[in-house]
């Protein structure tokens with residue numbers, strides 16, 4: 611009985627005693643009630659946690675879960691009574707996230723090419739566009755905006771404005787950027803790989819997320835679901851974005867574990883085991899492109915920003931074998 615022995619090992623009252631009580635299969639005899647009271651005292655927790663219902667809809671423990679003295683781990687707002695229940699809940703969360711793949715967020719909407727858009731606005735001439743395109747083609751690298759700014763003397767401000775039109779999003783300012791304070795909002799890997807830069811939190815409820823030349827709605831949605839903040843995405847001028855990104859990548863981030871799982875069941879195992887081990891007071895799973903991001907809070911979050919040392923991230927790649 612691994613669940614039971616683990617509970618004992620963790621310094622919690624052994625459930626074997628309670629489960630072995632006479633009458634444990636049916637009614638609630640006084641011995642069981644007594645055992646429940648004893649468990650409550652030993653565990654030193656509030657009475658409420660003892661009577662909470664397991665959040666696993668498939669929970670098979672019946673009233674026995676009342677004897678399992680746990681108030682953690684909490685996964686996606688619900689407490690689960692055993693490692694088996696945690697695993698089942700994680701399994702359905704993983705399924706939910708993987709089933710969401712290929713949704714509208716990832717379909718690339720048709721966008722007017724940047725050069726054409728700038729030409730239409732009268733911000734560049736046909737000659738400037740042609741030369742920038744030729745330069746880009748000859749070099750086989752670099753974005754068009756870059757060539758327009760560096761070789762054709764077009765202002766960076768205009769290129770960023772055009773990108774904002776192209777993506778129908780605002781151009782965001784980058785003032786008083788406190789990189790160190792913002793690192794608990796997104797794992798370093800996502801800031802680095804997807805170029806998503808948390809800019810600031812306004813009024814305790816709105817997170818401004820900056821990108822250099824293209825938005826990433828998937829990262830924005832993941833940040834929204836994970837932080838509970840409304841996310842406003844926008845573009846930031848390259849000359850401001852680059853140094854701010856470098857500063858943030860050098861700042862301290864919450865602890866993270868990167869995992870590559872061989873199969874979906876293996877992935878579920880790893881996640882469920884981590885939750886059982888950390889016994890977080892809250893945890894949540896979201897998908898970001900081909901990664902699943904599990905965040906665990908060691909203690910309840912107090913402000914709009916998580917505390918860096920209270921969160922622990924797990925990023926699992928699901929790759930081609932994840933199906």
Ligand SMILES: [Zn+2]
Pocket residue numbers: 664665666669670671675690691692695
């Ligand atoms: Zn359960």
